[in-house]
Structure formats: C-alpha cells, structure tokens
Amino acid sequence: MIDFVLDKRSPVPFYRQIADQVLAGVSRGAIAPGDRLPTIREMAVNLEVNPNTVVKAYSYLEMMGVLDTQQGSGVYVRRGAASGALSETERRRMLGDLCRDFVGRAQTLGFDLAEVVERLEQMRG
Amino acid sequence: MIDFVLDKRSPVPFYRQIADQVLAGVSRGAIAPGDRLPTIREMAVNLEVNPNTVVKAYSYLEMMGVLDTQQGSGVYVRRGAASGALSETERRRMLGDLCRDFVGRAQTLGFDLAEVVERLEQMRG
DNA sequence: ACAAGTGTACTATAGTCATAGCACAATGAT
DNA sequence: ATCATTGTGCTATGACTATAGTACACTTGT
Structure with missing residues (x-):
C-alpha cells in the first residue's frame, strides 16, 4: 500500500x-x-x-x-473507479492548489516566481 | 502602486x-x-x-x-526593510529545501516535474 | 457463541478565518 | 476650530477544521 x-x-x-x-x-x-x-x-x-x-x-x-x-x-x-478516479478537471484543480500553496510559501520567504521556476528547471537535471 | x-x-x-x-x-x-x-x-x-x-x-x-x-x-x-536580512547562501539553501519539499509532494500526487514547471510558467502570466 | 476488529454516529470543545457593526483616537487639510 | 480621513479596539456571529471521547452495530475468524 x-x-x-x-x-x-x-x-x-x-x-x-x-x-x-x-x-x-x-x-x-x-x-x-x-x-x-x-x-x-x-x-x-x-x-x-x-x-x-x-x-x-x-x-x-x-x-x-x-x-x-x-x-x-x-x-x-470501488470496481470501475480506476478510469474515472480523476478527471482532467480535477487533476488541474489539484495541481493548481499545489502550486498556489507553493508559490505563496516561496513569496513569503522573499523568492520571486521566476527565480523559483529557474531553480526547479535545474532539478530536472 | x-x-x-x-x-x-x-x-x-x-x-x-x-x-x-x-x-x-x-x-x-x-x-x-x-x-x-x-x-x-x-x-x-x-x-x-x-x-x-x-x-x-x-x-x-x-x-x-x-x-x-x-x-x-x-x-x-519601514525604512531599511528593503535589504534582506538573508545572506545569498542562506537564501539558496532555503530555496533548495522549499523546492525539494514541493517536488516530493507533487510526486506523491502523481504529477510529473515537467508538468508542474509548465503550470508554474503559466502562473507568471 | 464469542471476541477482536471494523465502520457509524453522536456530543462537546477549541482554534482559525472571515464577516458585520460600532465607538473611539489621531492626523491633515481647510 | 472643524471635518473628513485614517488607524485602533472591541463584540458578536458563522463556517470550517480538527480533536476528544463515547456508544453502538456489523463482519470475520475461532
């Protein structure tokens, strides 16, 4: 699990x-x-x-x-829940929530969004 | 303003x-x-x-x-509020921690890093 | 039949967030 | 001096989240 x-x-x-x-x-x-x-x-x-x-x-x-x-x-x-567990809309909502939360924290610490994105790009290797 | x-x-x-x-x-x-x-x-x-x-x-x-x-x-x-109290090293460490934490959460929810970065780019409007 | 483990249902308490409304105090322009 | 504007302080209410504790009912394995 x-x-x-x-x-x-x-x-x-x-x-x-x-x-x-x-x-x-x-x-x-x-x-x-x-x-x-x-x-x-x-x-x-x-x-x-x-x-x-x-x-x-x-x-x-x-x-x-x-x-x-x-x-x-x-x-x-539930049987049959596999395919429709997350609609594309719900996925987008979750991702939106996640990002807003993250950006809020970053800004609180004084980081600019551009700076954050750049850092994440680096993490992709 | x-x-x-x-x-x-x-x-x-x-x-x-x-x-x-x-x-x-x-x-x-x-x-x-x-x-x-x-x-x-x-x-x-x-x-x-x-x-x-x-x-x-x-x-x-x-x-x-x-x-x-x-x-x-x-x-x-406030006068003097502009210059941050954080050294560049501390800033980089904080940003790193923040990003690692964020990426971990995103993956827990099944999001790919590329997908997340793309979403953040959109938020820059 | 029994016991252990499971979900169900309820009450009560507390903290945070946001709204609504009111009275009061200090400032600044006239 | 006066008045509009500004910030301060307070009470009350409601929604939501989370905790704590209790009692009850169903399932499973023995």
Missing part, C-alpha cells in the same frame, strides 16, 4: 490531503479497484490525526463514488 | 495572500521603503473583503518589521 504523508504546515486541510493521495493512487494504478484501504484507526495512528479526520476523507471519497465502505469489514476501492 | 489580487478559491487565507504580495513587492523593489500602502478601507473595497482582514494582514507585516503604521495618516513601508 501507498505511503500516505501529511504536510502539517500546509493550509490544505488534512482530510483533503488524504483524499487527494487516494485519488492520485487510484488514478495512476498504485491502488487497484477492489483493494482494501488502511482502516480508519490504522490510518489515523500512522498519520497522527484523529480518526474522525480519516472518516471525513473516506466519506468524501465515497460521495465521489471512488470508495465503497463495508461496515465491520473495511473500506474498498 | 501594485495591483493586489485575491484568489478566493485558494486554501491560503486572504490576509496571508495580501501580506505575501506586499512582501514580494517590497522584495523586488516595486514598493519602496517610505512608500504609503493603500489605506485599510481602500484595500478592503478593492479586494472585496472586510476591512478587518486587511488590518490582519497589515498587523502581521508590522510584527515582521516590514511596515510602520501611523494612526490617522496611513501605513508605510
């Missing part, structure tokens, strides 16, 4: 960060339809958040039709 | 977006030390936010030592 990670300094709420990582995982095939996700309590312990926060993330994904929860058993990736 | 803009869909709070733009402006010389910023009420009207939100942004910047407010007169950029 994927390594889930939280950025506690990000303004993006935890439940959203969790949901985004599940979506991304399903979208690129790292999590397959039918797979069982970590239990609510397990995920909560690993990420050091309240179980309710994980519940919120999972519920959100169930509303989107990506997950299927079976009481007493676990939370599973 | 700079064109201040808010992204209302961003998870970054308004007061922080305002503060970031002031910081960036001062940092790159678009706002000079001694310059008078837009008044609280004026800024609030332009950005369509509550005056209290602008107050919060300005107060935040005053705590950082960037601004100097004079009751009844206006809010000014």
